[in-house]
Amino acid sequence: MTPYITDEQRWQAVYTRDAAAAGHFVYAVRTTGIYCQPGCKSRMAKRENVEFFTAAAAAQAAGYRPCRRCQAKPSSIRRCELVARACRLLETPDNPPGLGQLGAQLGASPYHLHRLFKAETGLTPKAYATAFRARRLRERLGEGKTSVTEAIFDAGYNSNSRFYESADQRLGMRPRQYRAGGAGMAIHFAVGQCSLGAILVAQSEKGICAILLGDAPEALLEQLQDQFPNARLIGGDAEYERLVAQVVGFVEAPALGLDLPLDVQGTAFQERVWQALREVPLGGRVSYTEIAERIGAPKAVRAVAMACAANRIAVAIPCHRVVRRDGDISGYRWGVERKRQLLERETALS
Numbered sequence: 001m002t003p004y005i006t007d008e009q010r011w012q013a014v015y016t017r018d019a020a021a022a023g024h025f026v027y028a029v030r031t032t033g034i035y036c037q038p039g040c041k042s043r044m045a046k047r048e049n050v051e052f053f054t055a056a057a058a059a060q061a062a063g064y065r066p067c068r069r070c071q072a073k074p075s076s077i078r079r080c081e082l083v084a085r086a087c088r089l090l091e092t093p094d095n096p097p098g099l100g101q102l103g104a105q106l107g108a109s110p111y112h113l114h115r116l117f118k119a120e121t122g123l124t125p126k127a128y129a130t131a132f133r134a135r136r137l138r139e140r141l142g143e144g145k146t147s148v149t150e151a152i153f154d155a156g157y158n159s160n161s162r163f164y165e166s167a168d169q170r171l172g173m174r175p176r177q178y179r180a181g182g183a184g185m186a187i188h189f190a191v192g193q194c195s196l197g198a199i200l201v202a203q204s205e206k207g208i209c210a211i212l213l214g215d216a217p218e219a220l221l222e223q224l225q226d227q228f229p230n231a232r233l234i235g236g237d238a239e240y241e242r243l244v245a246q247v248v249g250f251v252e253a254p255a256l257g258l259d260l261p262l263d264v265q266g267t268a269f270q271e272r273v274w275q276a277l278r279e280v281p282l283g284g285r286v287s288y289t290e291i292a293e294r295i296g297a298p299k300a301v302r303a304v305a306m307a308c309a310a311n312r313i314a315v316a317i318p319c320h321r322v323v324r325r326d327g328d329i330s331g332y333r334w335g336v337e338r339k340r341q342l343l344e345r346e347t348a349l350s
Contacts, residue, residue, distance in 0.1 A: 004021050004024040004025055007052055010024075010025055010027065010038075010052045011047055011050065011052075012306065012309060013038045014027050014038050014044075014050065015044065015305075015331065016302045016303075016305040016306045016309065017038070017039050017040070017041070017302045018038055018039065018302050018303075018306065019038070019039040019079070019080045019083060019084075019120040019121070019302065020080075020083055020084060020087055020120060020121050021038035021039065021084070022037050022038055022039055022080035022081055022083070022084045023080075023081055023084040023085070024038070024084070025038070025052050025053060025054055025055075026038075026052070026053050026055065026056050026058075026059050027050050027051070027052050027053075028050070028051050028052075028053060028059050028062070028064040029045040029049050029050055030049045030050075030051065031045070031049045032045075033063070033064055033065060034064060034065055034066070034067045035053065035056065035059035035060075035064040035065070035066060035067065036067040036069075036070050037067075037070050037080065039080050039302075040067055040069060040070050041069060042067060042069050042070075079116060079120065080120070082106060082108065082113075082116065083116060083117055083120045083121065085106060086102060086106060086113065086117055086125060087121075087128065087132075089102060089105060089106075090102070090125055090128055090129040090132060091129075091132050096129040096133075099113065099114055099125055099126070102125060113125070118297060118299075118300070119297075119299035119300065120299070120300075120302075121300065121303055123267070123268070123269045123300075123303070127267075127268050127269065130268070131267040131268065131269070185204065185205075185228065185231045185232065186204075186205070186231070186232045186234055187202050187203065187204055187209070187224070187228060187231045187232070187233050187234065188202070188203045188234045188235070188240045189201065189202040189203070189210075189221075189224060189233055189234070189235050189240075190235055190240050190241055190243075190244040191217040191220060191221060191235070192244050192245075192248055193217075194248045194251045194252060195251070195252060195341070196213055196251060196334075196338045196341060196342075197213060197214060197215050197338070198213070198214050198215060198216055198217040198219075198220055199211070199212070199213055199220075199244070199247065199248060199251070200212040200214075200217070200220035200221065200223075200224060201243060201244045201247050202224055203240070203243070203263075204263045206261070206263035207260065207261035207262045207263040207264075208260050208261065208262050208263060208313060208316060209262075209263040209265070209312075209313070210223075210224060210227075210312050210313060211247060211312075211313045211314045211315060211316055212224070212312070212314065212334075213314050213334035213335075213338055214334065243260075246258070246260075247260075247315065247316075250315060251315060251342070252345075253345075254282055254342075254345055254346045255282070257282075258315065258316055260316055262313060262316060262317070264313070264317075266307070266310065269297075269300075269303060269307060270307040270310055272295045273291060273295060273304055273307035273308065274307065274311060274317045274319075276291050276294045276295050277291070277308070277311075277317050277318055277319055277321065277322065278316075278317060278318070279294075280318060280321045280322075282346050283346045283347055284321055285321055285322075285323050285327075285343065286321060286322055286323070287322065287323060287324060287325045288301045288304045288305050288308070288322055288324070288325075289301050289325055291304045291322060292304045304322075305331065308322055308331070308333075309331070309333055311333065314333070314334055315342070319332070319333070320332060320338075320339045320342045320343060321343070321346075323343075329343065
């Protein structure tokens with residue numbers, strides 16, 4: 001159930017300096033011979049030079065030595081470890097502990113724990129537990145080995161009615177449809193070409209659910225099929241082709257604007273970030289820190305970066321307008337060069 005199983009997930013945690021990943025693994029840099037905690041503030045290494053270990057002892061056995069910067073800030077490491085332990089307790093298959101009970105188990109005051117947890121993850125402990133429970137339900141439904149009711153209770157919901165109150169928001173569809181990989185659900189899509197390469201636009205009955213960019217149309221279609229393997233994918237009709245043309249037109253000429261209904265599916269924190277991104281004007285640039293401040297979580301910079309990386313609706317949710325504090329253009333799901341081109345076009349029009 002941990003979100004740091006694959007090397008891809010671990011690298012994302014390293015890249016965003018995810019403090020919640022502390023205790024799950026360490027990463028080592030071949031060119032320096034040093035290993036670090038995921039939240040280390042040291043200069044970011046290149047991905048090809050990084051390898052991962054489940055524990056510090058394994059990294060040391062492989063010949064790596066500990067990072068002095070990590071060791072120089074034991075209080076920071078203790079904070080990361082405390083939050084990591086809190087996350088594990090909140091991920092219990094039974095009812096997650098309340099704030100008071102959580103503080104008692106960790107030996108911390110509820111106020112201090114609440115403030116620290118939100119600063120490190122961008123979510124309150126309650127919101128984290130809710131998001132994790134929803135993810136566990138999606139996994140259980142995806143396995144297809146239990147009934148919907150059993151999956152709901154296994155995920156930690158106390159009753160069917162409590163879950164169904166927010167089912168559409170958490171799954172984007174009815175739970176039986178989700179378990180069946182979108183069976184019975186119609187998703188219109190079309191694949192086209194633009195100056196940035198291949199582009200795929202997909203729409204559910206609620207709105208645009210994906211705008212994907214890439215090098216090959218086939219790869220984009222595979223991504224959509226992986227997300228909804230049993231949905232009825234409808235492509236190529238004239239009406240939907242016009243919608244794709246509208247998206248392509250915005251990519252080529254941002255001054256045209258883009259006002260589309262979106263089927264946004266994410267955690268409460270992700271949706272706050274994505275909404276803040278939609279309020280960034282054409283030609284504007286903001287830092288991850290500024291977005292964190294706008295949503296009322298000024299210390300959740302890493303969590304903001306992770307939310308940007310999780311965005312599946314390119315350009316309509318303009319995560320390309322987020323840059324580092326020093327103005328450096330980096331960290332874009334669909335490639336830094338595409339991000340650079342989008343920003344250059346928008347800057348020329350502003």
